[in-house]
Amino acid sequence: MTTTPSSPIEQLREYLHTTRLLGTIHSTLYFDQNTVMPAAAAPWRGEQLALLARQIHQRQSSREFQDLLAAAEAEVRPEALAEEPAQAADRRHNLRLLRQELERQRRLDPALVGRLAQAQAQGYAHWQEARARSDFALFAPALEELVRLRQEQARQLAEPRSCWETLAQVFEPEVSHRRLAELFAPLVEGLPPLLERAAGLPPLPPADWDLPDAAQDRLSQALLQDWGYDPGRCVRARSPHPFSCTIGPADFRITTRVVPGLPFSSFLATAHEWGHSLYEQGLPRSDDHYFPWPLGEATSMGVHESQSLFFECRLARSAAFAERWHPRFCDALGRDAWGGPRRFWRALNPMRAGLNRVEADELSYSLHIVLRYELERALLEEGMAVAELPQRWNDGMERLLGLRPANDAEGCLQDVHWSEGLFGYFPSYALGHLISAQLSEALESELGPIEARVAAGDEAAIIAWLGRRVWPLGRRVNGEELVERLSGRPLDAMPFLRHLETKLAALAC
Amino acid sequence: MTTTPSSPIEQLREYLHTTRLLGTIHSTLYFDQNTVMPAAAAPWRGEQLALLARQIHQRQSSREFQDLLAAAEAEVRPEALAEEPAQAADRRHNLRLLRQELERQRRLDPALVGRLAQAQAQGYAHWQEARARSDFALFAPALEELVRLRQEQARQLAEPRSCWETLAQVFEPEVSHRRLAELFAPLVEGLPPLLERAAGLPPLPPADWDLPDAAQDRLSQALLQDWGYDPGRCVRARSPHPFSCTIGPADFRITTRVVPGLPFSSFLATAHEWGHSLYEQGLPRSDDHYFPWPLGEATSMGVHESQSLFFECRLARSAAFAERWHPRFCDALGRDAWGGPRRFWRALNPMRAGLNRVEADELSYSLHIVLRYELERALLEEGMAVAELPQRWNDGMERLLGLRPANDAEGCLQDVHWSEGLFGYFPSYALGHLISAQLSEALESELGPIEARVAAGDEAAIIAWLGRRVWPLGRRVNGEELVERLSGRPLDAMPFLRHLETKLAALAC
Structure with missing residues (x-):
């Protein structure tokens, strides 16, 4: 807490x-809500969160903020001449990002913001009921309203982009249909043959084993210890859905759950959420200087997801990792349920199409995303009626993944996102796979094969590379720029497809 | 969240x-800080809490609040004629309490409030260091400043009471030196002979046993289950110091700790904190109607403490309880470390003087309080120099408890309260013992002996009595009025001394 800020930029800070x-x-209240809060406390917690959300929104669009930002922009500081050019550039970049966000806030009619908040709350409630009863019709009117309001939001934002593109900017800056078409076409073409090839892999070991809660916990704890977990700055907890969150410049938390019958779930979720958390921990804010500035933030959901997927899929699902961890899992279980480390590795990589996105492996996952992206575009930009969604969903699943949901609950009602009108978010998940794969190639060109590093128990070198090359960039570059800077090439799908082909070939041996 | 409040009283609500x-x-942030937050997060959490404290203080003294309160006071509602007299009386009472608190806030110079906050932060830091090094001189200057500021606070409040009395009002409404002299004199006279008599009790069973963490946890969980714990509205957690807190109208939390070598500590702390929590749960706010109104709040720290002490000392340390729980403790330990239920009961009641207040049992506890009260009065009202405190403390301990601390850490630096200038708080602990004892007599006159109810496993009847007669009163009555209403007599020390004599006699058998 600085006393008597002396310059406009410091006042803005x-x-x-x-x-x-x-x-x-x-965030603290959100964490508490999902980890310890008793069920009956939900309505009061809702009011607490709404109060904070109003305060935050008010600060982000207030006259005071506008004046502070304008003063900082107008400032020509005498000492600026003596300043490092990099510092001056950072300051300009920070002000540019703040201006962009303020203008977005200002263009929105407050009445629309209020109606959206209401429609989101109602959408979520109706979606929960519709999913429980597996009846899309119960959710359809709320979804229609959300589509309408989001279209209105995009109109008010008046960016030189399409409706869907405009809404997707907050998740993935500069994303466009043109780029997504280029990136996703090779997936639509390349993944189905790979899925077919995967059907010929050696069968999965029997799933006739499970691990006690405490044993899963010990394995996850051991994994984090290997990967640099610092209990002085980090917290692990349990929640119904795994997540990662940052509560302060030295307060990083991840949660997982234990699912009976899915004994890898908690362990792999630990790897995944720890990837998110390491990215947050590595953002340029260690001395708190950057914590309030935009440049110190995560640059996109795609990059965030690339880090979590890297730790889950490239490290924890690798052959070398399976080799090293097979004895630990045998110890935890009291026997070898798989028949050696290679079949343990096979168990970690089912490579099978399913109906559910969240449970999908790296081979089929992106096809779930392509479907959602197509349908969002149809809803928002092509006049598709909400009522057509279940049919279009089921047809798309059949076309892309060869499976047809038996009902809406395992079909178009499975994800929470649309219940709150979050359109434009899904592609970030698939971009995460592509970014992770291309960054992995860049990493391997400097450090040698990831498999070799993992075999040597030297994940520290890998983590240090990410901590040097990726995480400190924050919002200086967007997802595409990050990849191009580190790999020397624009982002494309080939590194990801190559990775899958290599993995399938190895799994087939 | 009511929409468009229609009357001044509703706007005020x-x-x-x-x-x-x-x-x-x-409160949520405080709970998080003490149960899960990582250590490095402390500075950021401090800033979050300070921001909220400023917002709350601002709301409690704002012009808007003054206007709303004045409008509610001035309101003569047409429907008030049709209103129940009890409702109208409640409303007047609520407005009176709000007016009293607002006037207190308004009389304080904001500059003093700021200086106090700073002095408290510094006092706490210096006290921590002083205690760690057992060197009072390191804390003395900060304490001098706190005494000076609290004296100034009392002057600004300008109540027709002494300085100490004025400061104590927030903890114990209407407390006075005159009443405390009447209430404490019998303790100073009566407790030392009882302590002498207790020295002749059968020796304590050997303390050569301890319970694993998980076993202590199971016993505490079982206790709470017996006493009406509802996991849908309540939370248990671990923290360095046990506490109870209320986070919403349906969100009640207690914490305990496991202390190696003190295997009753967590169990008895569970009973104690659950007493606090049940009082909070029983306050007249179940439908949220009273949650924001003063009448729905706890009436005093003494009454709060009477409830926690009741569950700890009158129930969990009773002979009948020991009889019933001895087998459970034998099961948990795998053997009978005490030699039967009566000696197990003896182990639960050491009845020995010690140097430490927090670890004191019900027999010696109040003498620790008398000492602190004498010293606070001397510091604030009788011109005693801060530098004299260690000597006066040690002399007082010798006079009241027959023990002399070897150093400041186990002497006048042991409690946190003075580090934040909390003068006037300590007597509430002793009042808690007196109120608990007198309410117990009232309860027994209706339900029969507590021991008989506990022997029958019928604590539910006891809890129901408290939930009917004590908890729903909230701030309608202060501590003394509560006791008089339920027992028909003014509060005095005799029920407490009688209880101790009876217990000593039983322990001697």
Whole structure:
């Protein structure tokens, strides 16, 4: 807490600092809600969160904020001449990002913001009921309203982009249909043959084993210890759905769950969420200087997901990792349920199409995303009626994955995103796979094969590389720029497809 | 969240509702800080809490609040004629309590409030260091400043009471030196002979046993299950110091710790904190209607403590309880370390003087309080120099308890309260013992002996009595009025001394 800020930029920093305090208070309540809060407390917690959300929104669009930002932009500081050019460039970049966000906030009619919040709450409630009864019709009117309001939101934002593109910017800056077409076409073409090839893999070991809660916990704890977990700055907890969150410049938390009958679930989720958390921990804010500034933030959901997927799929599902961890899992279980480390590795990589996105492996996952992206575009930009969604979903699943859901619950009602009108988010998951694969190639060109590093128990070198090359960039580059800077080439799908082919070939041996 | 409040009283209720939301957000952060937050997160959490404290203080003294309260006071509602007299009386009472608190806030110079907050932060830091090094001189200057500021606070409050009395009002409404002299004199006279008599009790069973963490946890869980714990509204957690807190109208939390070598500590702390929590759960706010109004709050720290002490000392340390729980403790330990239920009961009641307040049993506890009260009065009202405190403390311990601390850490630096300038708080602990004892007599006159109820496993009847007669009163009565209403007599020390004599006699058998 600086006393008597002396310049417009410092006053702006103070203002952002307080906004960030409120944001992380909100995160603390969210964490508490999902890890310990008793069920009956939900309505009161909802009111607490809504109060904080109003305060944060008010600060982000207030006249005071506008004036502070304008003053900082107008400032020509005498000492700026003596300043490092990099520092001056950072400051300009930070102000540019703040201006962009403020203008977005200002273009929105507050009445629309209020209606959206209401429609999201109602959408979520109706979706929960519709999913429980597996009856899309119960959710359809709420979804229609959300589509309408999001279209109105995009109109008010008035960006030189399509409706869907406009809505997707907050998740993936500069994303466009043109680029997604280029990136996803090879997936639509390349993944189905790979799935067919995977059907010929050696059969999966029998799933006749499970691990006690405490044993899963010990394995996850051991994994984190290997991967640099610092209990002085980090927290692990349990929640119904795994997540990662940052509550302060030295307060990083991840949660997982134990699912009976899915004994890898908690362990792999630990790897996944720890990837998210390491990215957050590595953002350029270690001395708190950057914590309130945009450049210190994660650059996109795709990059965030690339880091979690890297730790889950490239490390924890690798052959070398399976080799090293097979004895630990045998110890935890009291026997070898798989028949050696190679079949243990096979168990970690089912490579099978399924109806559910969240449970999909790296081979089929992106096809779930392509389907959702197609349908969002149809809903928002091509006049598709909401009522057509179940049929279109089921047809798409059959076309892309060769499976047809038996009902809406395992079909178009499975994800929470649309219940809150979150359109434009899904592609980030698939981009995460592509970014992870291309960054992996860049990493391997410097450090040698990931498999060799993992075999040597030297994940530290890999983590250090990411901590040097990827995480400190924050919002200086968007997802595509990050990949191009580190790999020397624009992002494309080939590294990901190559990785899958290599893995399938190895699994077939 | 009511929409468009239609009357001044409803507008005031909305305002208080928001203030309460902020207060319980503060409590959530406090709970998180003490149960899961990683150590390195402390500075950021400090800033979050300070921001909320500023917001809450601002709301409690704002012009808007003053206007809303004045409008509610001035309101003569047409429907008030049709209203139940009890409802109208409650409303007047609520407004009176709000007016009293607002006037207290308004009389304070904001500059003093700021200086106090700073002095408390510094006092706490210096006290921690002083205690770690057992060197009072390191804390003395900070304490001098706190005494000076609290004296100034009492002057600004300008109540027709002494300085100490004025400061104690927030903990114990209407408390006075005159009453404390009447209540404590019998303790100073009566407790030392009882302590002497206790020295002749059969020796304590050997303390050569301890319980694993998980076993202590199971016993505490079983206790709570017997005593009406509802996991849908309540949470148990671990923290360095046990506490109870209320985070919403249906969100009640208690924490305990496991202390190696003190295997009863966590179990008895569970009983104690659950007493606090049941009182909070029983306050008249079940439908949320009273949550923002003063009448729905705990009436005093003494009454709060009377409830926690009742569950700890009158129930969990009773002979009948020991009889019933001895087998469970034998099961948990795998053997009978005590030699039967009566000696197990003896182990639960050491009845020995010690140097430490927190670890004191019900026989010696109040003498620790008398000492602190004498010293606070001397510091604030009788011109005693801060530098004299260690000597006066040690002399007082010798006079009251027959023991002399070997150093400041086990002497006048042991408690946190003075480090934050909390003068006037300590007597509530002793009042808790007196109130618990007198309410117990009232309860027994209706339900028969507590021991008989506990022997029958019928604590539910006892809890129901408290839930009917004590908890729903909230701030309608202060501590003394509560006792008089339920026992028909003014509060005095005799029920407590009688209880101790009876217990000593039983322990001697």
